[in-house]
Amino acid sequence: MTVAAAPIVDCEGLVHIYRTADLEVVALQGLDLELQPGETIAIAGRSGSGKTTLMNILAGAEPPTAGRARVGGHDLARMAEPERERYRRQVVGYVWQHSQVNIWPELSALENVQVPMLSGGVPGREHSRRGRWLLEAMGLAGLAGRRPPQLSGGESQRLALAVALANQPALLLADEPTAELDSTTARGLLADLANLLQETRTSAIMVTHDRQLERFVDRVVQIRDGRTSLETRWRETEAGPAADELVIMDRAGRLQLPRALVEKLGLGERVRVHVEDDHLRIYPS
Numbered sequence: 001m002t003v004a005a006a007p008i009v010d011c012e013g014l015v016h017i018y019r020t021a022d023l024e025v026v027a028l029q030g031l032d033l034e035l036q037p038g039e040t041i042a043i044a045g046r047s048g049s050g051k052t053t054l055m056n057i058l059a060g061a062e063p064p065t066a067g068r069a070r071v072g073g074h075d076l077a078r079m080a081e082p083e084r085e086r087y088r089r090q091v092v093g094y095v096w097q098h099s100q101v102n103i104w105p106e107l108s109a110l111e112n113v114q115v116p117m118l119s120g121g122v123p124g125r126e127h128s129r130r131g132r133w134l135l136e137a138m139g140l141a142g143l144a145g146r147r148p149p150q151l152s153g154g155e156s157q158r159l160a161l162a163v164a165l166a167n168q169p170a171l172l173l174a175d176e177p178t179a180e181l182d183s184t185t186a187r188g189l190l191a192d193l194a195n196l197l198q199e200t201r202t203s204a205i206m207v208t209h210d211r212q213l214e215r216f217v218d219r220v221v222q223i224r225d226g227r228t229s230l231e232t233r234w235r236e237t238e239a240g241p242a243a244d245e246l247v248i249m250d251r252a253g254r255l256q257l258p259r260a261l262v263e264k265l266g267l268g269e270r271v272r273v274h275v276e277d278d279h280l281r282i283y284p285s
């Protein structure tokens with residue numbers, strides 16, 4: 001009998017509501033997401049669809065309003081402050097769009113990578129060796145002594161990723177990590193990152209608008225209106241890369257059909273469903 005490994009990320013029915021004085025925004029409306037250890041995914045979706053909200057919850061920055069969110073056995077909805085603190089230092093690593101947020105301008109690249117280790121799970125004698133290894137893996141081998149103001153945009157983002165991976169997190173979170181880079185720089189960075197993630201068996205969730213990022217992850221999950229809707233997997237075929245696109249069904253059996261399809265077929269609020277032997281047909285009513 002084979003036993004499936006426990007998922008590293010397990011979200012079910014995740015709901016998040018922002019409340020301001022006169023407004024309530026439901027940013028996540030029952031989102032399901034599962035990641036296996038070592039798996040990497042990209043999250044895509046229009047602006048305002050809830051991507052950053054999901055990343056903030058997974059980063060332990062704020063608890064969800066309702067639903068289940070577990071990462072590496074930690075219950076993000078119920079963590080008390082000391083556990084939350086430890087979770088942020090040792091279980092997840094994160095990089096936001098503006099890499100400057102993650103790095104100290106007055107420290108060298110090598111010192112930057114060592115900062116998280118001071119409070120993490122890496123033994124002291126390992127700091128320098130591991131720091132150099134990470135810089136090398138992220139293509140910064142010759143730049144260990146440079147300070148961030150002396151690095152290019154792409155190099156800063158590479159450094160931010162090395163810093164995020166310093167404590168061997170089980171899960172890397174990156175919100176639009178290549179948004180400010182040109183496409184050649186972005187591709188080089190993503191290739192190095194994908195190798196490093198694979199070598200260290202680190203899971204990752206990356207938010208992106210960048211279609212080329214899709215080829216460096218195991219699958220791409222589209223979010224629409226605070227829920228997962230479509231999933232794309234790329235595979236190599238003899239004729240070149242091909243995309244398998246699947247509509248995601250949640251655990252309650254709900255499908256979110258692509259908007260373009262709904263409009264094209266003129267599907268309204270009710271549809272007619274015909275059950276065949278091994279498939280369904282859906283018609284406008």
Ligand code: ADP
Binds near residue numbers: 054
């Ligand atoms: P995305 O990253 O996909 O662009 P967000 O998660 O940032 O989406 O936002 C989802 C929804 O929640 C949007 O309607 C946004 O306006 C709203 N929202 C995000 N952050 C806040 C906040 N701090 N207060 C109120 N509303 C917010």
Ligand code: MG
Binds near residue numbers: 051052053
């Ligand atoms: Mg966002």
